[in-house]
Amino acid sequence: MDxxxxxxxxxxAAAIRCGxxxxxxxxxxxxxxxxxxxxxxxxxxxxxxxxxLDQARALDHAxxxxxxxxxxxxxxxxxxxxxxxxxxxxxxxxxxHHGRQPERDSGVVELLRRAGAVILGKTVTTEFALSHPGxxxxxxxxxxxxxxxxxxxxxxxxxxxVPLSVGSQTVGSIVRPGSFCGVFAYKPTFGxxxxxxxxxxxxxxxxxxxxxxxxxxxxxxxxxVMVTDPEDDDMLAHPGRNLVSxxxxxxxxxxxxxxxxxxxxxxxxxxxxxxxxxxxARSLGNIIGEIELPPEFDRALEDHHIILNACLxxxxxxxxxxxxxxxxxxxxxxxxxGIPLAASELVDATDRADGRRHLVDRLFDDYDAxxxxxxxxxxxxxLTTTGNAAFNAIWTQCGVPxxxxxxxxxxxxxxxxxxVVAPRGRDVKALAVSRWLWRRGGDHG
Amino acid sequence: MDxxxxxxxxxxAAAIRCGxxxxxxxxxxxxxxxxxxxxxxxxxxxxxxxxxLDQARALDHAxxxxxxxxxxxxxxxxxxxxxxxxxxxxxxxxxxHHGRQPERDSGVVELLRRAGAVILGKTVTTEFALSHPGxxxxxxxxxxxxxxxxxxxxxxxxxxxVPLSVGSQTVGSIVRPGSFCGVFAYKPTFGxxxxxxxxxxxxxxxxxxxxxxxxxxxxxxxxxVMVTDPEDDDMLAHPGRNLVSxxxxxxxxxxxxxxxxxxxxxxxxxxxxxxxxxxxARSLGNIIGEIELPPEFDRALEDHHIILNACLxxxxxxxxxxxxxxxxxxxxxxxxxGIPLAASELVDATDRADGRRHLVDRLFDDYDAxxxxxxxxxxxxxLTTTGNAAFNAIWTQCGVPxxxxxxxxxxxxxxxxxxVVAPRGRDVKALAVSRWLWRRGGDHG
Numbered sequence: 001m002d003x004x005x006x007x008x009x010x011x012x013a014a015a016i017r018c019g020x021x022x023x024x025x026x027x028x029x030x031x032x033x034x035x036x037x038x039x040x041x042x043x044x045x046x047x048x049x050x051x052x053l054d055q056a057r058a059l060d061h062a063x064x065x066x067x068x069x070x071x072x073x074x075x076x077x078x079x080x081x082x083x084x085x086x087x088x089x090x091x092x093x094x095x096x097h098h099g100r101q102p103e104r105d106s107g108v109v110e111l112l113r114r115a116g117a118v119i120l121g122k123t124v125t126t127e128f129a130l131s132h133p134g135x136x137x138x139x140x141x142x143x144x145x146x147x148x149x150x151x152x153x154x155x156x157x158x159x160x161x162v163p164l165s166v167g168s169q170t171v172g173s174i175v176r177p178g179s180f181c182g183v184f185a186y187k188p189t190f191g192x193x194x195x196x197x198x199x200x201x202x203x204x205x206x207x208x209x210x211x212x213x214x215x216x217x218x219x220x221x222x223x224x225v226m227v228t229d230p231e232d233d234d235m236l237a238h239p240g241r242n243l244v245s246x247x248x249x250x251x252x253x254x255x256x257x258x259x260x261x262x263x264x265x266x267x268x269x270x271x272x273x274x275x276x277x278x279x280x281a282r283s284l285g286n287i288i289g290e291i292e293l294p295p296e297f298d299r300a301l302e303d304h305h306i307i308l309n310a311c312l313x314x315x316x317x318x319x320x321x322x323x324x325x326x327x328x329x330x331x332x333x334x335x336x337x338g339i340p341l342a343a344s345e346l347v348d349a350t351d352r353a354d355g356r357r358h359l360v361d362r363l364f365d366d367y368d369a370x371x372x373x374x375x376x377x378x379x380x381x382x383l384t385t386t387g388n389a390a391f392n393a394i395w396t397q398c399g400v401p402x403x404x405x406x407x408x409x410x411x412x413x414x415x416x417x418x419x420v421v422a423p424r425g426r427d428v429k430a431l432a433v434s435r436w437l438w439r440r441g442g443d444h445g
Numbered sequence: 446m447d448x449x450x451x452x453x454x455x456x457x458a459a460a461i462r463c464g465x466x467x468x469x470x471x472x473x474x475x476x477x478x479x480x481x482x483x484x485x486x487x488x489x490x491x492x493x494x495x496x497x498l499d500q501a502r503a504l505d506h507a508x509x510x511x512x513x514x515x516x517x518x519x520x521x522x523x524x525x526x527x528x529x530x531x532x533x534x535x536x537x538x539x540x541x542h543h544g545r546q547p548e549r550d551s552g553v554v555e556l557l558r559r560a561g562a563v564i565l566g567k568t569v570t571t572e573f574a575l576s577h578p579g580x581x582x583x584x585x586x587x588x589x590x591x592x593x594x595x596x597x598x599x600x601x602x603x604x605x606x607v608p609l610s611v612g613s614q615t616v617g618s619i620v621r622p623g624s625f626c627g628v629f630a631y632k633p634t635f636g637x638x639x640x641x642x643x644x645x646x647x648x649x650x651x652x653x654x655x656x657x658x659x660x661x662x663x664x665x666x667x668x669x670v671m672v673t674d675p676e677d678d679d680m681l682a683h684p685g686r687n688l689v690s691x692x693x694x695x696x697x698x699x700x701x702x703x704x705x706x707x708x709x710x711x712x713x714x715x716x717x718x719x720x721x722x723x724x725x726a727r728s729l730g731n732i733i734g735e736i737e738l739p740p741e742f743d744r745a746l747e748d749h750h751i752i753l754n755a756c757l758x759x760x761x762x763x764x765x766x767x768x769x770x771x772x773x774x775x776x777x778x779x780x781x782x783g784i785p786l787a788a789s790e791l792v793d794a795t796d797r798a799d800g801r802r803h804l805v806d807r808l809f810d811d812y813d814a815x816x817x818x819x820x821x822x823x824x825x826x827x828l829t830t831t832g833n834a835a836f837n838a839i840w841t842q843c844g845v846p847x848x849x850x851x852x853x854x855x856x857x858x859x860x861x862x863x864x865v866v867a868p869r870g871r872d873v874k875a876l877a878v879s880r881w882l883w884r885r886g887g888d889h890g
Contacts, residue, residue, distance in 0.1 A: 310788030315792075
């Protein structure tokens, strides 16, 4: 088999299951690709080849011995370095956690192992999954940012180093890097994936999500990790959505009506990106209608930052006072914004954000899904930033499923993603619309 | 039938169902009892006899016509005046809402009507369900407070004016008045009863709950209102607990082991109440073990007030600035405490409170339920206060089911309640333990 590292996870899992490919071979080829490119791309912060190969061989033996298979048996997955791993350090992109070795796997890693995945290594996160970048570069253009905070997870999947990875999103940390790196990215409905053993910034805003190179793969890994965890109080009682079978049942699905939403932050998009999104929306013809978000959304971004900055002032209080030299200037600036906030401002911002969760549901009375920019433009040619998350905050705040579909190109030929949004709990619909758009292709302008 | 207003709700519903009693007769007798005593007790803020009798007659006709019966068919219920009612004003115990007439029933009232209940009238609440008292007096001793904030709901059930009522608890507003007035009071697991159309103070802390004169009646009304509401985002997906059948199945239940918890606020109890609780615990012999809450609970009361005061500063911002003369001094003092709180303090207090929800679960590894004071003593002989909620805050904050069992007497012969607490979701266990204690009786000192 040529280039097994380029297979989708669904293809790789099937090939392993029927003996056409071993997990060891797949992992070796992923490691070889990493070895070729890592010096330039810098997607990984911890990678122990022997550990990865040991996992793969054990899974190959289990398969030969006829042991029960998980849906990801033998498939490697990259893990953003904010999720605890019992056999690898978890360093949160911060010198404060240099060399930290957790005792127990995080919930999401535990579920991936249960599904038979090889935990290939830990991918680069920005400092504490916030704005200060790590070493990762955009695999499409090494002068450009991959986005963040899930920088390594997005870049590794984009560069065929691993077919699947786990990221996280508090503002736009999954969908935006997906757009910049040209991969599928999926932030499920709030409460769908356990956050046990994840470094939390904000209980109200933090989401676990995933990267892949196809919609089917998003569903495959989604099903493996959308399982309720009694140790995570904020989870849905029934997070499982049967995404793979849902997508299979919707094989003939075509959306009746889609909503194009510029959103209140439209002015923050580059002109050529605005044009690309408008042209694409126009190309969909009668199926698409443009809608405006109600005025309650005008302050969504501001409220998002109130909630997050207040949390940061609480979470990093000790570090800010005792070891400020270990925090980036960007993080310190956010904490400094959070410190003077009044508790009543936080109550109000949270109440307004909670209200938007209901308002957003009504958008979908007449539409299958919302299409909106995944990012304000191509990845900036600047490695000191991870770009602007303004187009993601509203949807994160509302807890709705959001998917990056890597469908468009900017004027420099860099990827530009379409963000597909569905109501809470209708993750299958978001995936089905994404697949339909992807199959239809992006070249209709 | 003599004195139908003294029947339990379960007895009254059965008598109505088999034609031994009409809803009209029951309502007439409740209204007569109210007419006798209301000038002294002051439990009601809105009572329209014709409206109540119209509802009762309509339900009697429906029964004669063979229409489907709800579990509360024909049984009157009093509603704390913070729940919207489409046919009665809802005034929140505040001059700011004098004469306010909602357009739509609150969720809990809607469910009660669906179960066939007669909405008898609106009971007195303290100002906005906080500390400033209304006109209600304790029916056992008119010089004493009935407790609050559910003052009228507790007093009306205690005085046989109505067999059932609805209250609310943010700190100790259901269980404490239950203790002071000598009635059963039940605050279910957080998220069990819809808060749509209720005047909210704090999403994190507000609970809907009920009063009755027997454990069976708590289960009867609990089943009628523990139904999920898509308009209340904070509800459990499956709040229904089948309390009535659960209790019936546990008819032979006896607890194996109970925990006596003094709690970190033990020093706030009166000496004679401390003695009464200790004597009672001792009377239970080998079945009871004393446990101490872990040190994380030492700050529970302080955190509770941080969360609540921050919410009050947000909720009443406009009133505090524009119409302060319309707010009580007690409320203004709380708002004044809330205004200077930092957002990060609120984040920390909420995180600690959320952590206690998990810690409290572990208490029940070796015990069926916790027994702890429902109040720091008898109802104070002071109508300017509603008493001290310190013994209730921890359990409210943890979202666990808490029941007042009116089992003891203080040195002045006033009621003194035992608070029975079970883990979240095990409301049936809390009810079964309460019934066992009640049947066993209080005179074992």
